[in-house]
């Protein structure tokens with residue numbers, strides 16, 4: 395039986411109805427989901443109450459899970475799962491990342507040379523209002539550019555800086571380990587990519603991370619990026635998701651950006667996310683280069699080698715259940 399689906403509003407997002415993602419899905423279902431995902435870069439599954447292992451195991455059907463450089467946001471029980479939350483543990487330490495503030499339009503992992511572009515986010519606890527997440531379709535945004543802008547961005551590389559992204563974070567989220575610093579030199583990614591399945595072009599952007607355009611002076615590069623962000627985030631390209639507990643959203647960061655609205659710091663919000671390395675024959679996966687000036691004094695070959703080594707890490711087996719800092723006892727973070 396084919397998947398039961400429902401396009402959401404008039405948008406590019408699509409709901410998949412009736413699957414129990416906590417159960418192991420047949421290969422046939424995964425194949426259908428992969429085909430659907432190519433057409434709809436945001437897929438919504440409602441009424442899922444997934445354990446971390448179930449979330450990770452389902453996500454891994456689309457590509458190897460990445461352990462991101464934010465090991466400080468990783469779940470202690472299943473480190474491939476990232477905790478996105480304003481909750482704090484009994485010692486007052488954040489249990490995850492990204493607090494309660496606004497998060498501007500971005501694409502996860504864009505600061506990596508070869509970003510893991512698949513992502514799945516599950517709502518476990520939600521504030522009574524705020525904290526809504528929106529996605530923008532960068533394929534439609536490319537089509538909507540003027541012919542002049544399409545010519546200007548063709549074969550152009552933007553400069554993606556994790557340092558810029560960090561500067562936009564709140565509190566301790568700005569602090570990363572020396573190892574994370576070493577793994578995140580500034581990188582260049584093409585602004586336009588062609589989808590390997592249907593051949594349509596799409597923008598690749600991240601307003602929290604891009605600092606300029608390769609080969610352009612600073613002012614002209616910034617002006618071009620601003621023009622692109624303005625054109626790409628027009629309301630007709632946006633899907634805004636009103637979260638319900640149990641929602642799971644699977645999206646492709648190679649074709650979209652997303653943003654989150656802020657919420658009351660006193661309210662509780664807990665989301666769990668996985669990050670997947672997607673196959674290049676089915677998805678746009680930027681293949682970056684080091685930017686000429688990068689915040690590291692290491693030779694480029696060392697950085698390239700460590701990035702490659704990281705990508706080749708075998709997928710970790712599920713560790714035995716470690717003690718979890720329970721979200722039930724965790725308190726909302728205060729700024």
Ligand SMILES: O=C(O)CCC(=O)C(=O)O
Pocket residue numbers: 478492497502515525526527652653654665667
């Ligand atoms: O908190 C959210 O809704 C989204 C956070 C985010 O940008 C992410 O998980 O990648």
Ligand SMILES: [Fe+2]
Pocket residue numbers: 500501502652
């Ligand atoms: Fe994100």
